Amino acid sequence: MHPPTPDVLITPLGEHHGVRLLLARDELTHPELPGNKWRKLKHNLQEADRQGLNTLLTFGGAYSNHLAAVAAAGRLTGRRTVGFVRGEELAGRPLNPTLVRARADGMTLHFLDRETYRRKHEPAVLAALLHETGPAYVLPEGGTNSLALPGCAELARELLTRTDFDVLAVACGTGGTLAGLLSGLNGQRQALGVAALKGADFLRADINQLTQQATGRTYTNWELRTDYHGGGYAKLGPELRQFIVDFRQRHGILLDPIYTGKLLRGLFDLAAKGHFRRGSTVLAVHTGGLQAWAGVGGAPG
Numbered sequence: 001m002h003p004p005t006p007d008v009l010i011t012p013l014g015e016h017h018g019v020r021l022l023l024a025r026d027e028l029t030h031p032e033l034p035g036n037k038w039r040k041l042k043h044n045l046q047e048a049d050r051q052g053l054n055t056l057l058t059f060g061g062a063y064s065n066h067l068a069a070v071a072a073a074g075r076l077t078g079r080r081t082v083g084f085v086r087g088e089e090l091a092g093r094p095l096n097p098t099l100v101r102a103r104a105d106g107m108t109l110h111f112l113d114r115e116t117y118r119r120k121h122e123p124a125v126l127a128a129l130l131h132e133t134g135p136a137y138v139l140p141e142g143g144t145n146s147l148a149l150p151g152c153a154e155l156a157r158e159l160l161t162r163t164d165f166d167v168l169a170v171a172c173g174t175g176g177t178l179a180g181l182l183s184g185l186n187g188q189r190q191a192l193g194v195a196a197l198k199g200a201d202f203l204r205a206d207i208n209q210l211t212q213q214a215t216g217r218t219y220t221n222w223e224l225r226t227d228y229h230g231g232g233y234a235k236l237g238p239e240l241r242q243f244i245v246d247f248r249q250r251h252g253i254l255l256d257p258i259y260t261g262k263l264l265r266g267l268f269d270l271a272a273k274g275h276f277r278r279g280s281t282v283l284a285v286h287t288g289g290l291q292a293w294a295g296v297g298g299a300p301g
């Protein structure tokens with residue numbers, strides 16, 4: 001029923017300023033459901049089954065990795081999917097590659113005006129949407145809820161058994177993935193998040209709230225860097241683009257433009273600044289997101 005999750009490949013990226021960098025290739029774990037969005041969905045799908053709901057309803061921007069993952073999961077696991085997309089004006093236009101793919105995966109797309117989209121999780125607004133779609137299991141935008149954490153915790157536990165590391169590093173959007181990794185680490189090692197959004201200091205409280213809800217505790221073995229957003233959420237400036245091009249040439253690995261490019265760029269910079277103890281090992285997670293290249297004119301190099 002559920003796609004298998006094979007072992008995560010770990011690729012050494014060499015030494016940088018006395019720090020060993022490794023990359024956990026979770027973008028390769030499933031050809032069609034790469035990376036953290038599948039990890040976050042897994043236990044939600046089990047809960048949807050438990051509730052007897054065969055329709056998944058969710059939300060996203062027009063280039064959302066989460067929307068793409070829900071559509072693919074629906075096709076692969078035989079579920080109906082409904083996606084509410086931000087931006088009424090998109091309804092009359094040709095669909096972008098993310099949405100073409102989502103529709104081909106069987107997702108029914110609805111376009112919401114921005115005001116309604118902002119209020120989507122208000123009970124009355126959500127009830128009206130559910131009235132339109134029929135009974136459905138609702139996944140929040142970005143896929144982060146309490147049940148998103150255990151799938152990411154499994155990844156952390158797998159990494160602990162597979163390899164030695166001192167710091168586990170991941171890119172953050174909502175912080176759900178980092179929260180899940182923290183619960184899997186259960187206080188062992190250090191964790192480091194790099195925020196993709198500008199002004200993401202609020203995420204620290206969100207992450208604590210998520211781990212509190214899911215596991216009944218908060219953790220102190222982590223930090224969040226909010227200074228590597230590169231100008232904002234979906235901003236791909238020339239320096240970040242060049243970093244991604246160089247990284248691909250050097251390591252043969254494509255990073256995504258929104259999350260993992262910023263993560264690796266941040267880690268190289270932190271290593272150069274002596275942020276990590278010499279001789280320590282930093283394990284970064286490649287969380288996928290490569291479909292987003294379609295939204296910025298294709299992958300470089």
Ligand SMILES: *Cc1c(COP(=O)(O)O)cnc(C)c1O
Pocket residue numbers: 035036037065066142144171172173174175176177178256259260287288289290
């Ligand atoms: C969504 C996403 C993230 C961020 O995950 P959160 O759980 O929202 O913090 C990181 N990397 C990629 C590739 C993503 O698609």
